[in-house]
Amino acid sequence: MTPRHHTHASHQAELSSCGPNPIGEAINDFAEHLTLVVGRSPATVKGYRADLNDLVSYLHTQTPTPTFADFTLTNLRAWLAHTVDAGKTRATLARRGAAVRTFSTWCVKQGFIDRDVAAKLQTPKAGRSLPKVLTATSAAQVMESSAATREPEFLRDCAILELLYATGMRVSELCGTNLNDFDFSRNQVKVTGKGDKQRVVPFGPTCADALLMWRDSGRAALLKKTTDAFFLGSRGGRIDPSVVRSIVARAGAQAGVQGLGPHALRHSAATHMLDGGADLRVVQEMLGHSSLQTTQIYTHVSTARLREAYRQAHPRA
Known part of the structure; x- marks a missing residue:
């Protein structure tokens, strides 16, 4: 595969102009499912959508038009490794892992993919520090x-x-x-x-x-x-x-x-x-x-x- 010389950030800007993509459309449906069926909070839905759009942006750096064929465990691990390289916190890494695992399970039920590829994806748990407490x-x-x-x-x-x-x-x-x-x-x-x-x-x-x-x-x-x-x-x-x-x-x-x-x-x-x-x-x-x-x-x-x-x-x- 010929390497592409665009940055990850530039691809996020390109996504809106690269035409419809099946993963992106599925993310919109998934967000609607989280809101209307599961009853997740607006903040959670917004966070999951942002994480999954970041995944699509990353996949876009690897191939011009990402499809569910690119939704592989190898690519998911590479995306999370990219997250680490970008200096993101453990909490962000843990949330992105949760977002993509939930999305993967939903995609199997919807018939977008044959198996739950993200089920074996390992991410570190967010560090749980003791909360600040006043006397x-x-x-x-x-x-x-x-x-x-x-x-x-x-x-x-x-x-x-x-x-x-x-x-x-x-x-x-x-x-x-x-x-x-x-x-x-x-x-x-x-x-x-x-x-x-x-x-x-x-x-x-x-x-x-x-x-x-x-x-x-x-x-x-x-x-x-x-x-x-x-x-x-x-x-x-x-x-x-x-x-x-x-x-x-x-x-x-x-x-x-x-x-x-x-x-x-x-x-x-x-x-x-x-x-x-x-x-x-x-x-x-x-x-x-x-x-x-x-x-x-x-x-x-x-x-x-x-x-x-x-x-x-x-x-x-």
Whole structure:
């Protein structure tokens, strides 16, 4: 085969002009399947589509018009090796492996290929570091550190911080809450998580006070369009996750915690629940984890905190 002298990046730009290709069309169908049938989150579908399009781009450097005949274990391994050479992280490598294995299995069922060629594809698991966790004291300081100067935003930001820490919900779940999701007679909120799975999560009186202050005294000042969204952005519609991340980061900086994000508040809520004696399955339900194994990482966090406290406090440590 005569080597082609184009770069991998240039081929990604060429793909749109090289005409229809069967793998590319299959990727579009696969993404639709993930969304409508499997119920994967938009972020997962977007990531898998990007990974698979990168594979097509790589195959395009090997042959002018890639087909499923080029969808071989050898080429998949070469693509992942190219990913390593490009300096991508282990997490990216693991996600690309997951994307292509899922796609390969789907392609067999659709009759695009005769055998699941990616089933034997090995990729390293993404390194699982212990999540960042605030101390209870630091968490309390963050709750009181809204950086907003106008009252409506101040009330909103305080409510957001309290809700994230009280419930451990994801930032996307918080942004998706509506007015009728909150039951203040029972201090609980209906949360719609991954795959549109719903759960009910309680919150305490401090959080309830902050939520009611925002709903009754701040929300109307930002409202500019008809919406059931509980939290609003500056344009009067549903708040964007990037705005929530900025709110948390600013509050963290005010409290002396740099680089704080919503997920750290989620981790902190889970760890503090376990530290307080909550059952692991209760925390699993609160966080909306489908697998208890995912929740168990917080037991490692609690154990690590116990070891550190023991080392500092016990005379024989």
